[in-house]
Amino acid sequence: MLLDNSQSQHLQSEIAQLEARLLELRAQLDISQYPSPPASHPDQKTAWTIPSDIYKHENIHNNFHSGSGPSSSLHALLLLSDSALPLGSFAYSSGLESYLAHHKPLRANPITSFHRFLKLSIASIASTSLPYVLAGYREPDTLETLDNDLDASTPCIVAQRASIAQGRALIGVWERAFRMSFATPAATDTGAEVAVTAMDDFSDALKSCSDEDNEYDLGPKGHFAPLWGVVCRAMGLDLHQAAYIFVLNHAKAVLSAAVRASVMGPYQAQNILASQTLQDTIMKRIQREWNTEVEQAGQVVPALDLWVGRHELLYSRIFNS
Amino acid sequence: MRQPAMPIRSPFESSIAKPGQGTVVLSLLPPNNPTLTTLTYKYPLKLVPRAPGFIPTPESSALSSSCPSRPVHLYLLTYGGGLLPGDHIEVSIKLEPRTRMVVTTPQGSTKIFKTEPGNANGIKLIKGHRKQMPANQHLADMSQQSLDVRIGRQAALCYLPDPSVPFKNSRYAQVQTFTVDAAAKGDERSSLCVLDWVTQGRTSRGENWNFRFWRGRNEVWATDEKTGKSRLLLRDSVILDDETEDLDISDEDSDEEAGESGLNSHSGRADTPPPQAGLVPLNVIQERTRPHGVVGTLILSGPVFDSLGTYLMHQFNSQPRIGSRNWASSAPSTAPEPSLSTKGDVTWTAARVRAGFVLVKFGAKDFETAKDWLGGLLREEGSIIREFGEEALFCL
Numbered sequence: 210m211l212l213d214n215s216q217s218q219h220l221q222s223e224i225a226q227l228e229a230r231l232l233e234l235r236a237q238l239d240i241s242q243y244p245s246p247p248a249s250h251p252d253q254k255t256a257w258t259i260p261s262d263i264y265k266h267e268n269i270h271n272n273f274h275s276g277s278g279p280s281s282s283l284h285a286l287l288l289l290s291d292s293a294l295p296l297g298s299f300a301y302s303s304g305l306e307s308y309l310a311h312h313k314p315l316r317a318n319p320i321t322s323f324h325r326f327l328k329l330s331i332a333s334i335a336s337t338s339l340p341y342v343l344a345g346y347r348e349p350d351t352l353e354t355l356d357n358d359l360d361a362s363t364p365c366i367v368a369q370r371a372s373i374a375q376g377r378a379l380i381g382v383w384e385r386a387f388r389m390s391f392a393t394p395a396a397t398d399t400g401a402e403v404a405v406t407a408m409d410d411f412s413d414a415l416k417s418c419s420d421e422d423n424e425y426d427l428g429p430k431g432h433f434a435p436l437w438g439v440v441c442r443a444m445g446l447d448l449h450q451a452a453y454i455f456v457l458n459h460a461k462a463v464l465s466a467a468v469r470a471s472v473m474g475p476y477q478a479q480n481i482l483a484s485q486t487l488q489d490t491i492m493k494r495i496q497r498e499w500n501t502e503v504e505q506a507g508q509v510v511p512a513l514d515l516w517v518g519r520h521e522l523l524y525s526r527i528f529n530s
Numbered sequence: 531m532r533q534p535a536m537p538i539r540s541p542f543e544s545s546i547a548k549p550g551q552g553t554v555v556l557s558l559l560p561p562n563n564p565t566l567t568t569l570t571y572k573y574p575l576k577l578v579p580r581a582p583g584f585i586p587t588p589e590s591s592a593l594s595s596s597c598p599s600r601p602v603h604l605y606l607l608t609y610g611g612g613l614l615p616g617d618h619i620e621v622s623i624k625l626e627p628r629t630r631m632v633v634t635t636p637q638g639s640t641k642i643f644k645t646e647p648g649n650a651n652g653i654k655l656i657k658g659h660r661k662q663m664p665a666n667q668h669l670a671d672m673s674q675q676s677l678d679v680r681i682g683r684q685a686a687l688c689y690l691p692d693p694s695v696p697f698k699n700s701r702y703a704q705v706q707t708f709t710v711d712a713a714a715k716g717d718e719r720s721s722l723c724v725l726d727w728v729t730q731g732r733t734s735r736g737e738n739w740n741f742r743f744w745r746g747r748n749e750v751w752a753t754d755e756k757t758g759k760s761r762l763l764l765r766d767s768v769i770l771d772d773e774t775e776d777l778d779i780s781d782e783d784s785d786e787e788a789g790e791s792g793l794n795s796h797s798g799r800a801d802t803p804p805p806q807a808g809l810v811p812l813n814v815i816q817e818r819t820r821p822h823g824v825v826g827t828l829i830l831s832g833p834v835f836d837s838l839g840t841y842l843m844h845q846f847n848s849q850p851r852i853g854s855r856n857w858a859s860s861a862p863s864t865a866p867e868p869s870l871s872t873k874g875d876v877t878w879t880a881a882r883v884r885a886g887f888v889l890v891k892f893g894a895k896d897f898e899t900a901k902d903w904l905g906g907l908l909r910e911e912g913s914i915i916r917e918f919g920e921e922a923l924f925c926l
Contacts, residue, residue: 361762362764363883
């Protein structure tokens with residue numbers, strides 16, 4: 210049968226559309242493998258479909274979708290995953306520096322030793338902090354309680370300092386840069402509005418409490434994890450994205466610290482960052498902590514607390530943690 | 531149909547219905563006489579008070595403003611010296627203002643027996659320890675222990691127990707909650723000293739972090755009696771989980787079988803460590819605790835333990851710097867003697883966190899090393915012995 214040119218083009222574009230739809234549905238199915246969070250959070254539908262839509266080859270010839278929702282969420286996603294986001298993450302090695310100092314003999318094979326550390330570090334950040342990210346996202350109005358509870362659960366000064374410094378930097382970025390663009394009254398998600406209000410209130414509370422107050426009078430601190438959840442909510446990311454970037458950014462920070470501590474070169478670091486193993490590790494940890502209440506959060510790697518705490522004992526330091 | 535009348539309560543009936551529950555209230559009767567106004571417990575839990583043998587003198591105490599009351603010693607016991615699967619120990623203690631209590635575990639380490647449904651080894655092990663065999667479905671349950679202590683103003687708790695020793699394949703969760711008076715300030719604050727430590731298991735049987743999971747959570751809350759508001763001051767939570775239960779059913783089945791066959795293959799020589807231990811890949815918990823055989827936490831707060839906290843912080847901060855080099859030519863001769871806090875295979879850290887808490891975390895190669903190290907530090911500083919007597923360090 211002979212088809213004229215326009216008809217065949219039409220068919221081709223339809224096939225492309227259907228294929229894209231299939232991929233989208235598959236991705237949704239993958240996401241639904243997660244245990245779902247409480248039903249009150251209607252933010253589950255689009256998780257990973259956006260990147261796959263954009264980069265799908267077949268989609269290039271399709272109509273350009275300018276749906277405001279997904280594209281602004283993609284924009285926010287890229288902003289928050291940018292390593293140039295001024296949070297000062299480069300100043301923290303999350304215990305890597307101390308770990309290396311405690312394992313001098315192992316440096317004969319630093320890469321194997323580093324792989325072990327990265328795995329432990331991701332497991333630990335997921336078990337101690339990720340529940341607070343998720344809770345901050347799900348219930349932005351509890352930010353102050355979450356901040357207090359995370360402060361109470363952080364066992365050493367070094368980790369506390371690192372978390373507070375990055376949390377306050379995040380408040381700064383939000384207020385000075387993101388708030389104008391993302392705190393629009395037209396937000397479709399009422400949760401986003403709540404998140405914006407929570408950020409404003411928390412920031413006010415932080416400013417009104419003096420820094421040199423008495424040790425027993427516990428004001429807000431500004432820990433990173435719950436603030437991250439609230440900011441992601443305010444910027445229209447979905448919960449999976451918020452959790453994934455949180456853990457991925459942590460992995461990036463540890464890898465970048467490894468490069469600067471001369472454990473490995475930059476290409477090797479990118480290689481690890483791009484690897485399927487890392488993706489699987491991150492997904493597995495997120496899945497494990499998806500329904501963990503903040504009360505159940507805890508340290509799964511006791512040895513890591515010791516390394517981080519003993520960072521203060523290092524003779525020379527290039528990182529703050 | 532007529533409802534039966536309310537039964538007359540027997541005066542001999544224990545006020546506690548559930549097994550494993552216990553309640554203690556320590557009051558200070560005038561003029562200065564500490565008395566246990568409530569003491570109840572139910573099998574398999576046993577709480578034994580001991581007449582205070584130690585009388586602190588006003589000079590010996592850190593708090594010169596008020597004469598401290600005599601500490602009451604409470605032994606925390608379970609039949610068989612450990613917890614079987616399904617056991618649920620629930621102890622609630624109330625220390626009224628200005629009282630002091632020492633809690634220890636005189637039976638040695640808290641043994642956590644294994645949870646392996648239908649495992650012949652497990653049943654043999656249990657038999658000697660408990661007359662009553664738990665029903666089969668109880669075997670699958672985990673053991674739990676919860677301790678809830680309310681510490682009034684100027685009261686003090688010194689809780690230095692033996693470590694818990696989780697046996698192979700055991701499951702255990704413990705929650706210890708301490709509530710202090712939020713309204714008390716300065717020297718009137720409640721004081722507490724709590725040690726929580728866990729070992730790799732029975733090393734004589736080759737156990738090396740082979741349990742299913744062990745979760746320990748310690749929380750300190752400040753509650754204002756008038757407003758009823760509570761605030762979390764400190765939470766220390768350690769989760770040691772081999773994560774085998776994360777796998778889906780089919781995976782778990784195959785895993786279970788592999789475990790069973792592994793068990794059977796060396797059940798005949800259970801007393802010797804499994805051969806080729808170095809070649810077997812580390813399990814998840816071993817990987818995360820390496821190289822330690824025991825990990826633990828010490829929590830200190832309040833005026834009674836102030837000097838101890840300061841001492842430990844000083845000891846920590848005066849440890850030799852890691853990776854420092856001695857540039858002096860006379861290096862070997864001037865190297866200081868290793869002090870108590872640096873000696874041995876103990877890795878530790880101390881931090882003055884918030885609300886005046888001092889938190890010490892440690893890891894050591896085995897129980898004896900950790901015990902000698904911690905006992906040594908506490909004896910050298912001496913304030914626990916001065917305030918509570920030598921028996922407070924019974925387990926160390």
